[in-house]
Amino acid sequence: MLDELFYKIALSYQKGYGNSIIKKLLQLSGSASALFHDFHSIRKKHQTTRSFPAPPVLTSEIEKAVHSELNVAAKNNIFHCFYTDHDYPKRLLRCNDAPYMFCYQGSNQFNFEKTLAIVGTRHATSYGKDTVRRVLSGLSSHNISIISGLAMGIDTFAHEAALDYSLHTVGIMGSGFGNIYPSSNKKLAKRMTDLGSTLVSEFSYYTLPDRQNFPKRNRIIAGMADALLVVETGKRGGSIITACIAHSYQRDVFAIPGSVFEPSREGCHELIRQNLAALVTSGEDIIDMMGWNAEKPAQIQPQLFQQLNANEEIVVSIIQNLKEVHIDELITQNCTLTPSKMASVLLGLELNGVIEALPGKRYRLIK
Numbered sequence: 001m002l003d004e005l006f007y008k009i010a011l012s013y014q015k016g017y018g019n020s021i022i023k024k025l026l027q028l029s030g031s032a033s034a035l036f037h038d039f040h041s042i043r044k045k046h047q048t049t050r051s052f053p054a055p056p057v058l059t060s061e062i063e064k065a066v067h068s069e070l071n072v073a074a075k076n077n078i079f080h081c082f083y084t085d086h087d088y089p090k091r092l093l094r095c096n097d098a099p100y101m102f103c104y105q106g107s108n109q110f111n112f113e114k115t116l117a118i119v120g121t122r123h124a125t126s127y128g129k130d131t132v133r134r135v136l137s138g139l140s141s142h143n144i145s146i147i148s149g150l151a152m153g154i155d156t157f158a159h160e161a162a163l164d165y166s167l168h169t170v171g172i173m174g175s176g177f178g179n180i181y182p183s184s185n186k187k188l189a190k191r192m193t194d195l196g197s198t199l200v201s202e203f204s205y206y207t208l209p210d211r212q213n214f215p216k217r218n219r220i221i222a223g224m225a226d227a228l229l230v231v232e233t234g235k236r237g238g239s240i241i242t243a244c245i246a247h248s249y250q251r252d253v254f255a256i257p258g259s260v261f262e263p264s265r266e267g268c269h270e271l272i273r274q275n276l277a278a279l280v281t282s283g284e285d286i287i288d289m290m291g292w293n294a295e296k297p298a299q300i301q302p303q304l305f306q307q308l309n310a311n312e313e314i315v316v317s318i319i320q321n322l323k324e325v326h327i328d329e330l331i332t333q334n335c336t337l338t339p340s341k342m343a344s345v346l347l348g349l350e351l352n353g354v355i356e357a358l359p360g361k362r363y364r365l366i367k
Contacts, residue, residue, distance in 0.1 A: 006066055007032035008082060012101060012204075013062045016053050022100045023083060025053075065204070072205045078103050078177055081110075091115065092223040094329075095249055099220065102202040105177065106193035109168060110224065112145035114292055117225035117246070119218075119239045120154025120232040121264055128232035128264070131256050132157040133164075135229065138283020140165040142292060147172065147225050149217055149238075150189065150199070152182050154231045159188060162197075169197045170224065174217040176207035214238055222246035227290055230255045230277060233267035240267050243276060250326040252360045253277040254286060291358050308354075311337060311345050316365070319355060324364040 011022050011032055029035045029042050039055040046052075073080070081088055083100045089110035092098045116139070120128055132154060136146065146162040148155040150171035162169035171192060175181045177199070180189050189199055202220065203213060218241055222228055228246040230253070233239035243253050255277035258265030271277035280286055287293055308316060318333050319325050331342050346363060349355045356366045 002033075004031060004033055005080065006070065007036055008101065009066045009069055009080070010058060010062055011035070011056060013065060014053075014056045017056070019097065019100045021053055026084070026100070069204055072178065073103065076105070076177060076205075078105055078205070079108065081108070087111070089224045091225065092220065095219070095223040097219055098223055099202040102200055102220070103177065103205075104198055104200045105189075106198040107168070107196050109145070109198070110170070112143065112168065114142060114144040114290075115147060115225045115227075116144055116286065117147040117221050117228040117242070118154065118158040119148060119221065119228065119230055119242050120158075121234065121237065121239065122151055122153040122155075123264065124153035124157060124232055125262075125264060127258065128154055129157045131231055133161045135231075135256075135280075135283045135286070136161040136165050136167065138285075139287065140167065140283075142287065144168075144292075145170060147221055149174065149214075149221055150180070150185055151238075152184070154233075154239075156185060156188065158231075159192060159197075163191060163195055171197075171199045172217050172220045172224075173199060173201040173203075173209075174213040175209035176201055176203045176205045178205045179208050181209035215241060218242040219245050222249055222251060225251060227252040227254060227286065229253075229280070229286065230268055230271060232256065232258065232264050234263055235266045235270055237267070240271070243271055247276050250328060250360065250362075252290065252362075254280040254289070256280065291356075311341070312349055312354075315342070315345050315349065316354060319363055319365055324358065324362055327361045327363070330363070 011017060025035055026032065028046050034042065035056050036058060043052045080101060080103055083093060083098065087108045087110060118132065144167055146158055146167050146169040148158040148171060150159065150173050159169050159171055169192060171189065180186050193199060202216065218238055222242050222245040228243060228251055230239050230243050246253050253271065253276055255268040255271045257268060257279055272279050278289060315330060318330055327342065331337065331339055337345065350357055353366065355363050357363055
């Protein structure tokens with residue numbers, strides 16, 4: 001008998017079903033199995049307000065593929081994580097294009113208090129390698145999860161240095177677990193999972209590392225992190241794409257400067273020049289700019305709300321629930337306040353010592 005996990009995976013094989021469509025359909029139906037068995041009644045109930053794709057189908061080819069996926073997952077200790085699961089990365093969950101499902105090996109710790117993504121060129125120099133180790137040395141006394149893409153060059157150095165400094169690290173792959181890329185990183189991948197870190201892929205087991213997979217991977221790298229560091233890169237390529245995605249997600253972006261005569265530094269300099277990234281030279285710089293040395297704010301006292309007006313209460317409640325939030329997200333969650341009014345409310349709360357402003361127009365409670 002087919003179970004709910006089977007049907008959830010089968011949804012990923014449907015033609016014309018992207019992540020957003022699947023998430024919306026699951027919200028309406030309550031389960032994947034209901035979509036396969038009762039699609040027409042679900043559509044009839046909701047079609048007055050929503051457009052629907054074609055019903056999902058379970059062909060013999062799809063059924064065979066899902067059974068194969070489940071079998072290789074069981075044999076290789078691969079687990080599935082869905083956007084409705086408790087351990088799904090909370091930061092990624094707030095990104096509109098987040099995957100509704102991904103697979104992982106190793107630890108299911110995706111919600112560290114502090115997370116930093118590190119990206120850079122595949123053709124890294126000794127300067128890039130030394131810089132990664134310098135940065136992670138400065139972060140080693142903090143409980144930070146390091147996220148990267150398991151690629152050659154800077155990604156590899158980031159994962160290796162994280163393990164050397166006893167930091168948790170997550171490798172986001174652009175291929176399936178049956179085709180770890182590059183193959184030279186198979187030992188690194190095993191070391192990561194053996195030491196309690198994690199490998200992640202949103203692709204089926206046998207998926208090859210095709211070019212179109214890497215931009216998809218990059219959005220997960222950016223989405224799972226509080227901030228992103230670009231160590232060494234040219235003006236074009238995956239690192240610049242990832243930095244732009246992180247910026248669009250309202251993440252803080254940092255870049256390491258270098259010689260103006262080296263093409264592999266041009267991308268970092270361009271990000272800094274365009275104010276898309278802040279210049280940093282050490283892990284301590286990142287700790288300071290992210291406010292990670294500050295004491296964790298205590299839970300806000302109920303009586304504080306008695307001192308706030310209606311608009312301030314709403315804003316404080318949102319910040320309290322999200323712990324730390326960008327001004328754009330505050331405006332999105334409270335459509336009654338215009339941007340200028342929101343800025344005024346935030347300024348008043350800041351002057352009264354209720355909240356503090358962080359780099360990148362982010363806010364958190366201090367009481």
